[in-house]
Amino acid sequence: MSKALFLDRDGTLILDKHYLADPAGVELIPGVAPALARARALGYRLFIVTNQSGVGRGYYTLDDVHRCNARMDELLGLPRPIWDGVCIAPESSDQPSRYRKPSPAYLQEMITEHRLDRAQCWMVGDRESDIDAGLNAQVNAAAVCTGKHDAAAWAALGRPGLAVFPDFAAFVATLR
Numbered sequence: 001m002s003k004a005l006f007l008d009r010d011g012t013l014i015l016d017k018h019y020l021a022d023p024a025g026v027e028l029i030p031g032v033a034p035a036l037a038r039a040r041a042l043g044y045r046l047f048i049v050t051n052q053s054g055v056g057r058g059y060y061t062l063d064d065v066h067r068c069n070a071r072m073d074e075l076l077g078l079p080r081p082i083w084d085g086v087c088i089a090p091e092s093s094d095q096p097s098r099y100r101k102p103s104p105a106y107l108q109e110m111i112t113e114h115r116l117d118r119a120q121c122w123m124v125g126d127r128e129s130d131i132d133a134g135l136n137a138q139v140n141a142a143a144v145c146t147g148k149h150d151a152a153a154w155a156a157l158g159r160p161g162l163a164v165f166p167d168f169a170a171f172v173a174t175l176r
């Protein structure tokens, strides 16, 4: 059985620009590219799981999201394909959605399809909805401090046992 990382995009891999629509605004969080390369070398499958409610709210289109993702991939400069799967949930929080985090639906589907070992899978993100998507899918969860919450804010949220890392690179450095 395989192992995998399920990764939030905004605030985890790239800076959260809040409703990012312009590929020119994509900025990698430092250390992300070598960390992804290390995770891949360790045998982890890599999946993006991103909520893009700006689509559902009419602020930008799904095409804009794809163009921003393409720009991120270009900046990463890693061998293609970088991702084993990309899940974009375009609904706003008040619209019905199968995949919008904290829904575990995408993770569960990939766990089945790719025969992943839940005990060796992680959901990594900067918001509680990321953590909850991971826990709802019964995988490990790791929080980063490069987006919505800093370390003090995560502590104040009172999530006992939650693994909190300064950034994605610090998380990947702990993987074996």
Ligand SMILES: [Mg+2]
Residues within 6 Å of the ligand: 008, 009, 010, 011, 012, 016, 125, 126, 127, 147
């Ligand atoms: Mg995020």
